[in-house]
Amino acid sequence: MTTPPPTSAPAPAVDQTLPERLAAQLRQRIASGELLPGQRLPEQALSESMGVSRNTLREAFRVLTRDGLIKHAPNRGVFVAIPSIASIIDIYRVRRLIECQALAQAYPRHPAKKRMRAAVETALRLRDGSDWSGVGTANMQFHMAVVELADSERLNGMFAPVLAELRLAFGMLQDAEFLHAPYVDMNVKILDLTEAGRYAEAAAALNDYLVHSERIVLAVYARRAAEPGPAT
Template sequence: MTRPAPTSPPPVTLSERVAEQLRRMITQGELSPGQRLSEQALSESLDISRNTLREVFRVLTKDGLLKHAPNRGVFVAVPSIASIIDIYRVRRLIECQALREAYPRHPAKARMRQAVESGLRHRAASDWLGVGTDNMAFHMGIVELADSERLNQLFAQVLAELRLAFGLLRDPEFLHAPYVDMNQKILELAEAGEFGKAATELNEYLVHSERLVLAAYARRIEAEGLNGI
């Protein structure tokens, strides 16, 4: 029997490409929770029509990254306490398992190493936005150890929502500085082949991070009455 020829993935549409660009901007901390998005400014800067941009807004609103407020416009979403708890639940399920079952020579370890080294450089320069982006890259590298494109796509969405949660903290140094060393410790365990210990360390790390973000969110709600745009 002749095997059927493999089918090519469908071409990426303009709206999908722009949606990914905005999702990446959120993940890199370039857009902040609660920020209002100007339709005119964005359509001009992205060189797309307003109709295409509105389709992008619909996609990202469905993903929970944007929120439309009637008579006010489109805003970057503000994560709720429930969504933050769910983000960390998903992170523990995906990241810890990916790390525990990693193939020792997987190339994603090199990307984790690059993220850690970049984080150290950015921390030395007090570039906390850069440190946060390096942290996203490190955890994306952990998930890539699982060799699943579906998981990679799912986790990219989780990281965008996570960056919005991080954006609720007023002091990025307080948020990011300790985790540079924690990332390095997890990496060193993985490079030594101690994947079980690395996964245990990561689980404790995520519990600590979740508590910190939730506490910061609660303080901001109390101070500003913030309950989502």
């Protein structure tokens, strides 16, 4: 029996509730770097800008709290979370398990390859313009497309908060060029191997990429976290 080709894109979650849709919008703003770690999320202003009630927004906050993306501080309000070093280690463990396996077992004509190509081309263009925040967003899109190779809506839904939490860790590092510049060419290499059908090599290159990235992020993050700052 021939395995049917995967769908052209992850199907939208049409059965999402309004709070879940709001949570998805806020999660995307975190993943794009628009909302930064430690940033306060004022309920009234945010509910007005999103056109929803504060009760509905609070339900969305509960979803994001479950994802580890926001924190409630008693008597202070709601803040975008600041990931711990333990969280970063766990994020990379999850990434290696999911991304490398998805790439190693990719369907040869999966349409997610086109999204990988589009993300790489966007990153190259933005790198030429020194838009390093944009490069970071394109990098997130590339790795989301890698996961989409598994053709699983459940994995896609689970992985989106993982990438959003990773973007929060990136937001703590400040030097976006140092963080993102080396990985543009690595993504090009992974894409070239994938498009050539050399999936095992692509997965191995991705694993090396993730090991290297984790070491860099942890080293810089540890130094950053150790710096003295204002009392909170």
